[in-house]
Amino acid sequence: MSALLEPTIGRYLSLDLDGREHRLYFEEAGQGIPLVCLHTAGSDTRQYRALLNDPAVTSDFRVIAFDMPWHGKSSPPIGWHEEEYRLTTEAYTTMIMRFVESLELEQPVVMGCSIGGRVVLNLARTHGSVLRAVIGLQSSGHVDPYYDTTWLHHCDVHGGEVSAGYVYGLIAPQSPDPDRWETLxxxxQSGPGVFKGDLHFYMVDGDIRDQLCDIDTKDCPVFLLTGEYDYSCSPEHTRDAASRIEGAQVTIMEQLGHFPMSENPDQFRRYLLPVLDEIRQFS
Amino acid sequence: MNSSEVMTRLPDLVNQDTALVRRGRWLSNVFLVEAGTTQFLVHVDKGRLLSVEHGPFVMPSWSFAIRASESVWQRFWQPLPAPGDNDIFALRKTGEMSVEGNLQPFMANLIYIKQVLATPRALMER
Structure with missing residues (x-):
């Protein structure tokens, strides 16, 4: 019996970020237009496992997903034990572009979810001319804090269990149980304080509402896809962001929540494939 | 089915689910559920629900309290809740539900408590 090997290949990349050496893990599958995928806060590239295995995508797109530093199989930098991890807009934006430059990806599409859905809007603003398009999943310009994040890194509460507990209700009720629990x-598995550190960008540092009007969608088309069951970055948040970006295309996805590519891949691809078709056509 | 009828059935709904009881095995305490002006004290022992006391109470003692109107609980207990009605934190965000008191046992057992309070959805399907 032959082994059932997936087409996905994982590798490590050495990357200098802000003067510090990082060892970044990334996975890729397919060929063609580079499609860089960004995971949500406190998670990792496994969220894109279905996309990496979808021939309808990988036939024309080189799907590449990397674990951010501190996440998944990417280690934190040396000295991590002496600092508090806090993601900022500048660090996040720089990290993605350094990754793109290191792999010499030409005119990539960048797709991100949640914090990734926010930062792709910043990328469209600051680096739109070198990007083919951005796809924002669960995108917003800003989300006000709506719970006490202290509990996410607290000696009296298991960090992994409470992180999963927080996002438990962000998954749509219709999502299949195996994908729901994989997502959770x-x-x-996220490291101590990492989810909380990512939310610093999501709820504090990453308010880019007033800069969204600088995006030129003729230069870098913006596609926004948001699940209806996401109460964190709700459809209203996405519509508000879109109202500030002339030419942005918005679709509200039914029966999906905050993690469309991971919680219900079959439902998600119904919305994603037409967007990828459009990108393929204008490429 | 109003909240009093639902809460009466809660111990059976929870205790018949062995995976749920196991998930809550570190929780032994009393928490308050409030539906409008109607109060319930839920007694938990290692994930099993020992009983649900129905108010009114003179001087209730509880670790944490979850409060919402009767109509909000009815929306939350729908077999397929609408977006925004499907989770405690979603309703907390809109201000329609509150969580207060000693939040350590609540946070330490968050998935368990969310699942316990959602078990009546199965009841509504019948």
């Missing part, structure tokens, strides 16, 4: 498992 990723959250249960």
């Amino acid at each position: 498992w990723h959250y249960m």
Whole structure:
């Protein structure tokens, strides 16, 4: 019996970020237009496992997903134990572009979810001319804090369990149980304080509402896809962001929540494939 | 089915689910559920629900309290809740539900408590 090997290949990349050496893990599959995928806060590239295995995508797109530093199989930098991890807009934006430059990806599409859905809007603003398009999943210009994040890194509460507990209700009720619990498992594995550190960008540092009007969608088309069951970055948040970006295309996805590519891949691809078709046509 | 009828059935709904009881095995305490002006004290022992006391109470003692109107609980208990009605934190965000008191046992058992309070959805399907 032959082994059932997936087409996905994982590698490590050495990357200098802000003067510090990082060892970044990334996975890729397919060929063609580079499609860089950004995972959500406190999770990792496994969220894109279905996309990496979808021939309808990988036939024309080189799907590449990397674990951010501190996440998944990417280690934190040396000295991590002496600092508090806090993601900022500048660090996040720089990290993605350094990754793109290191792999010499030409005119990539960048797709991100949640914090990734926010930062792709910033990328469209600051680096739109070198990007083919951005796809924002669960995108917003800003989200006000709506719970006490202290509990996410607290000696009296298991960090993995509470992180999964926080996002438990962000998954749509219709999502299949195996994908729901796979998505939660990723959250249960996140390092101490990492989810909380990512939310610093999501709820504090990353308010880019007033800069969204600088995006030129003729230069870098913006596609926004948001699940209806996401109460964190709700459809209203996405519509508000879109109202500030002339030419942005918005679709509200039914029966999906905050993690469309991971919680219900079959439902998600119904919305994603037409967007990828459009990108393929204008490429 | 109003909240009093639902809460009466809660111990059976929870205790018949062995995976749920196991998930809550570190929780032994009393928490308050409030539906409008109607109060319930839920007694938990290692994930099993020992009983649900129905108010009114003179001087209730509880670790944490979850409060919402009767109509909000009815929306939350729908077999397929609408977006925004499907989770405690979603309703907390809109201000329609509150969580207060000693939040350590609540946070330490968050998935368990969310699942316990959602078990009546199965009841509504019948």
